[in-house]
Amino acid sequence: MKFVAFAGGVGGAKLADGLSRCLSPADLTIIVNTGDDFEHWGLKISPDLDTVCYTLAGLANPETGWGRVNESWQVFEQVQQLGGEDWFRVGDQDLATHIERTRRIKAGQPLSHIVRDFSHAWNIGQTVLPMTDQSVATFVDTVEKGELSFQEYFVHQRCIPTVKSFRFDGIENAQPAPGVLEAILMADAIIFCPSNPWVSIDPILKIKGILSALSGKKIIAVSPIIGGQTVKGPAAKMFAELGIQPSALAVAKHYAEIITDFVLDAHDVQLTGDIEKIGIRPHVLNTLMISIEDRQKLAQNMLHFMKRD
Amino acid sequence: MKFVAFAGGVGGAKLADGLSRCLSPADLTIIVNTGDDFEHWGLKISPDLDTVCYTLAGLANPETGWGRVNESWQVFEQVQQLGGEDWFRVGDQDLATHIERTRRIKAGQPLSHIVRDFSHAWNIGQTVLPMTDQSVATFVDTVEKGELSFQEYFVHQRCIPTVKSFRFDGIENAQPAPGVLEAILMADAIIFCPSNPWVSIDPILKIKGILSALSGKKIIAVSPIIGGQTVKGPAAKMFAELGIQPSALAVAKHYAEIITDFVLDAHDVQLTGDIEKIGIRPHVLNTLMISIEDRQKLAQNMLHFMKRD
Numbered sequence A, B: 001m002k003f004v005a006f007a008g009g010v011g012g013a014k015l016a017d018g019l020s021r022c023l024s025p026a027d028l029t030i031i032v033n034t035g036d037d038f039e040h041w042g043l044k045i046s047p048d049l050d051t052v053c054y055t056l057a058g059l060a061n062p063e064t065g066w067g068r069v070n071e072s073w074q075v076f077e078q079v080q081q082l083g084g085e086d087w088f089r090v091g092d093q094d095l096a097t098h099i100e101r102t103r104r105i106k107a108g109q110p111l112s113h114i115v116r117d118f119s120h121a122w123n124i125g126q127t128v129l130p131m132t133d134q135s136v137a138t139f140v141d142t143v144e145k146g147e148l149s150f151q152e153y154f155v156h157q158r159c160i161p162t163v164k165s166f167r168f169d170g171i172e173n174a175q176p177a178p179g180v181l182e183a184i185l186m187a188d189a190i191i192f193c194p195s196n197p198w199v200s201i202d203p204i205l206k207i208k209g210i211l212s213a214l215s216g217k218k219i220i221a222v223s224p225i226i227g228g229q230t231v232k233g234p235a236a237k238m239f240a241e242l243g244i245q246p247s248a249l250a251v252a253k254h255y256a257e258i259i260t261d262f263v264l265d266a267h268d269v270q271l272t273g274d275i276e277k278i279g280i281r282p283h284v285l286n287t288l289m290i291s292i293e294d295r296q297k298l299a300q301n302m303l304h305f306m307k308r309d
Helices: A010-020 A047-057 A074-081 A092-106 A111-121 A150-156 A180-186 A197-205 A210-214 A235-241 A248-254 A266-277 A292-308 B010-020 B047-057 B074-081 B092-106 B111-121 B150-156 B180-186 B197-206 B210-214 B235-241 B248-254 B266-277 B292-308
Strands: A003-007 A028-032 A038-040 A043-045 A127-130 A137-142 A146-149 A163-169 A189-192 A219-222 A261-265 A281-285 B003-007 B028-032 B038-040 B043-045 B127-130 B137-142 B146-149 B163-169 B189-192 B219-222 B261-265 B281-285
Touching: A003 A010, A003 A197, A010 A028, A010 A047, A010 A292, A028 A047, A028 A180, A038 A150, A043 A092, A047 A111, A047 A127, A074 A092, A074 B092, A092 A111, A092 B074, A111 A127, A127 A180, A137 A150, A137 A197, A146 A150, A163 A197, A163 A235, A180 A210, A197 A210, A197 A235, A219 A292, A248 A261, A248 A266, A261 A266, A261 A292, A266 A281, A281 A292, B003 B010, B003 B197, B010 B028, B010 B047, B010 B292, B028 B047, B028 B180, B038 B150, B043 B092, B047 B111, B047 B127, B074 B092, B092 B111, B111 B127, B127 B180, B137 B150, B137 B197, B146 B150, B163 B197, B163 B235, B180 B210, B197 B210, B197 B235, B219 B292, B248 B261, B248 B266, B261 B266, B261 B292, B266 B281, B281 B292
Parallel strands: A003 A028, A003 A189, A028 A127, A189 A219, A219 A261, A261 A281, B003 B028, B003 B189, B028 B127, B189 B219, B219 B261, B261 B281
Antiparallel strands: A038 A043, A137 A146, A137 A163, B038 B043, B137 B146, B137 B163
């Protein structure tokens, strides 16, 4: 069986890593959100792609889930000393990724080629694809600060402003990256990783052709909300600010038109009936991924029911 | 007495440092060649300015004379692993300088303001000025490889191709940086540091208004050639390839129309008569600067005769 995972940052990377530990590399393609890509220090930064690749390569910082393990901060500290921009922390090894990506993009290489070459350099056997090679920029409209670029909202403003809506600049003209539609069409099942529905999975779904390719497929979303809270990031806060009680059920409803199956945490077992009522098959599993074993266990359990059904 | 030093890279930085140890900071202005500035990894690099500043700040690598002391190479090694451009080695701390300089230049700040701010951050009391805020690019025309940008010739080709001539692109329209002409006009003496006459000092001299400002001044050049050899860099090789026997005398002749005094090494004491013949006052000193004490001693000895004469 072949699988495609849609992933954003840390939560998505963890499940992708769990899946990679249970599947042969040729059977897993990970399609990654690039809507929060941005420029910093004049460099092109793809936070979700890097988090997924670092995690699959075993290079991610296990404490933060993003950035590099055994990272040093020489450049950042010196930039700080010179009075430079220090609201976004960039480690030395991570910086090298941005420098080389930027050079290649400026030389005309598509992002998908760059990710392929970097995956090769980092010994990643699975196929990692950006959702698109074109530039898509996520903006968050907020009550207090007006419209903010995603990283401005996420890092600089620490998700404090109240969310009103999202805008994905450039999404209308973005094409799926080479290989994206093929991977979806060839897949036996699609997994929406426990990533932010609003700003990680939705941008992927809005890329031209992707919804059509998903049609008729077995699609399993994993809730990023457990007991009304997100493990990491602002998803629960976003639901609340948009007037929706944050819960695994809210996530299932968000994807209701698209998914066939839904994985919710054992904490939320009482929601299974409500999820069935909206025509989605619920699967209750332990979804909290603290250790690497947790990732693998969740992936195994998912593969178990996907292969069975 | 007030002094202005014209400097290129390592040799210039060493003498500037020696002078800084003998003079009150207000009495020393260093005007630095920017003709070998270039772009690498998308960043604006000013090798001579950085070498001078790092040296004055005590941040320079004492073994190489350029780059930073206690440097780490995390970014460079990771860029190499990703198959990036690795012909020019950039250390982590040094990289921070380029990142922040590039950000400021792109934001419209003149290079001279940036150098002033960086000098402040690095506790440099002396005034360090780029020769110009405009972009000047040195090209080296060679027999074997045609015309090369300076860093291509200097670093990538390791000065191997045979030099035919030099070209300083943009020099006609370059204005002296704010403060340059004032410093020269206020100075009691000008020192040409033991830097490359062709590609470090000549570009400064070619900036509009500088030669006129020098007119009538006491100007002392220090030979970068000792016993027919350069301590560092390709100056002697350049003289030879341009058909001139490399020697301290050749350097004195190169500057003959401009300078009043010339410092040559004790090794070359036999050349004093020839230098007098071309109307320049020779001063025989130990000019080889291995230790920090050597720098200070040379500066002291120069100040001794400059104050006496």
